[in-house]
Amino acid sequence: MSSFFNNVDWYDIWLATLDTLMMLGGSMLFTVLFGLPLGVILFLTAPKQMFEQKALYGILSFFVNVLRSLPFIILLIVMIPLTLLITGTSLGVAGAIPPLVAGATPFFARLVETALREVDKGIIEATQAMGASTWQIITQALLPEARPGIIAASTVTAITLVSYTAMAGVVGAGG
Structure with a gap:
């Protein structure tokens, strides 16, 4: 078995693994910090929801759909000037x-x-009937009830980010 790995530098493999884990951890942190509030806003402003705002929902939904459908390798290259501005x-x-x-x-x-x-809409209606504020509805009813789905979303996003990090290697990201 060792004859198959004669030319493998395990130290380089370890460094590449650390690079990948740092990219995954850093990007996952910011993705959750920005994506969770954006998802909540999308939900609240959607048609037939508490704060229905068709125009705002339409704009945010369009923005989300465009960025989701853009191939990552293209986004990676297009963002080089902005990345230089943000990170140097x-x-x-x-x-x-x-x-x-x-x-x-x-x-x-x-x-x-x-x-x-x-x-369940009944949970939202019940918290409203008890006089909960919007913040309380979001933090005490919506997010706790949606926790399993949000954890699953985090897992799927982390897996997607691993594949994105492999593509980021094309422009010298390491990993």
Whole structure:
């Protein structure tokens, strides 16, 4: 078996693995920080929801759909100037995180919106009837009830980000 791995430098493999884990961790952190509120806003402003705002929902939904459907490799290249502005480099782990976040945030936000739609409307109505504020409805009813779906969305997003990190290697991201 060792004859198959004669030319493998295990130290380089270890460094590449660490790069991938840093890209995954950093981008996942920002994806959740930006995607969770975006998903909640998409849910709340959707038709037949608490704060129905057709215009705002339409704009946000269009933005999310465009970024979700854009091939990641194209997004990665198009974002090089913005990545340079944000991080000072377009290479390495730091240069990969902004496009990873831009690619994964709309994906995660749509999954969060879907998870929130699965919450029974009766729970929302009951919390409203008890006099809960909007913040309380979101934090004490919606998000706890949607937790399994949001955890599943996080898992799917993390898996997607692993494949994105492999593509980020094309422009020198490492990993």
